[in-house]
Amino acid sequence: MRYFFVALFGFLLLALTVFGIAGRRGTDFRKPPLEIFDDMVRQAKLRPQVPNSFFSDGRSSQAYVVGTVAQRIGDQPNQAWQGTAQNTGLVPGTTNYVAAIPVPVTAALLERGRERYNISCVPCHGPVGDGNGITKKIGAMPVVASLLDKNAVTIPDGLVFHIIGQGKAPNMQGYASTIQINDRWAIVAYVRALQRARYATLEEVPAAERAMMK
Amino acid sequence: MSDIFPKWTNKLPAMVIVGGLVVGGVVTAGITYYMTPKYARVGYKPVQPVAFSHAIHADQLGMDCRYCHNGVEKSWYSNVPSASTCMNCHNQVLKDDPKLALVRESAATGKTIPWVQIHKTPDYVYFNHSVHVNRGVSCVHCHGQVNKMEEVRHSKSLGMAFCLDCHRNPAEKIRPNDQVFNLDWQAPEGFAKSGGAKLVKDWNVHPGESCSVCHR
Numbered sequence: 001m002r003y004f005f006v007a008l009f010g011f012l013l014l015a016l017t018v019f020g021i022a023g024r025r026g027t028d029f030r031k032p033p034l035e036i037f038d039d040m041v042r043q044a045k046l047r048p049q050v051p052n053s054f055f056s057d058g059r060s061s062q063a064y065v066v067g068t069v070a071q072r073i074g075d076q077p078n079q080a081w082q083g084t085a086q087n088t089g090l091v092p093g094t095t096n097y098v099a100a101i102p103v104p105v106t107a108a109l110l111e112r113g114r115e116r117y118n119i120s121c122v123p124c125h126g127p128v129g130d131g132n133g134i135t136k137k138i139g140a141m142p143v144v145a146s147l148l149d150k151n152a153v154t155i156p157d158g159l160v161f162h163i164i165g166q167g168k169a170p171n172m173q174g175y176a177s178t179i180q181i182n183d184r185w186a187i188v189a190y191v192r193a194l195q196r197a198r199y200a201t202l203e204e205v206p207a208a209e210r211a212m213m214k
Numbered sequence: 215m216s217d218i219f220p221k222w223t224n225k226l227p228a229m230v231i232v233g234g235l236v237v238g239g240v241v242t243a244g245i246t247y248y249m250t251p252k253y254a255r256v257g258y259k260p261v262q263p264v265a266f267s268h269a270i271h272a273d274q275l276g277m278d279c280r281y282c283h284n285g286v287e288k289s290w291y292s293n294v295p296s297a298s299t300c301m302n303c304h305n306q307v308l309k310d311d312p313k314l315a316l317v318r319e320s321a322a323t324g325k326t327i328p329w330v331q332i333h334k335t336p337d338y339v340y341f342n343h344s345v346h347v348n349r350g351v352s353c354v355h356c357h358g359q360v361n362k363m364e365e366v367r368h369s370k371s372l373g374m375a376f377c378l379d380c381h382r383n384p385a386e387k388i389r390p391n392d393q394v395f396n397l398d399w400q401a402p403e404g405f406a407k408s409g410g411a412k413l414v415k416d417w418n419v420h421p422g423e424s425c426s427v428c429h430r
Contacts, residue, residue: 001222001229004233007233011236011237011240012236012240015244022248025256026253026257028257028259028367029259030259032258033255033258041337041338042337043338047337048291048293049291049294051328059326063324119278119280119281120281123275123276123281124303134276140303141303141306141307171305173298173305175302177296178281178284178299179284
């Protein structure tokens, strides 16, 4: 009987030691989680943006081969490579920028433009487009262009599109890889709306809402 | 007969029952407590090659998640941004800081930054980011308040029970689409019953509980 209690006590001591070493749930740790019998959990298949020894550059997500164009993106045909005004912001066959947005400007497009502007443009150009974004406020970027300048107002829509996609020297990089073509036009439309709002006169405001502006 | 069965064997049945209950109970409790992502994954906070702070970028600077994770609305996975995205600002901000050396090198040469993946469901789970963020499931539900984290920490278990909680009762967690990327949003009192239920109905949300919803 005594041995029984000794054995039981030993077992409980062991359990306590395990608890002491393993610790409680939710404590921070740095080492990768232990995975036991992980054959199904980590399968030999390609996952995006992880190391993969199959390719010579050691990564699973491959860049396009230089000089090639994707014919389809997902299940949609990719028309971004065609030289239309919508894709380039240029009048086809020339080097002139289109004066007006070549896609239908609807309320939905403006709304989309507002959303996309607030994601990608606001950090520098600010919510109203005057160049007073957070980067300027904290003094991180001394010079940020105001989108409400006369110059910005008078340039053709095609050039605004071009700048969003390709950037503007010396400081702004292009956003072609992160903002899709239709979204770039949506942003152009929204920037035009911000400019319109900045230079609007009281007479342009609907009579019913004029009192609110005073 | 006493030679074959000594007297202490009279207590053997009781010992087997008591011992079995204690040992079995402790082992069961241990397995239940430890053999789950709630223990194995929650709290994972690896050292990243570049000390990127979500707290600074997303909270202090107020940047939208999608500035960097720009594919999350269209893709099944939420992409880690390329170094060129960092350089949109860091070509001017902290442009010579040694902490950003890896980022600059990556942007210049295309060499990858060895970021450590923290949230990792098993490979037999087919989770789709886009369907969730486009239907009112916020980043915060699965990733916690990343916008307050200096270093990202695995904060939810992401185990099967965790998924099913929400799939069985989506109205509890669903929110308006314009608040999905606002990790600080708190549902107003009673939102699940009125607004949440309405969103589930309007969007025709049927998360599904059958195996093939997530496994195939």
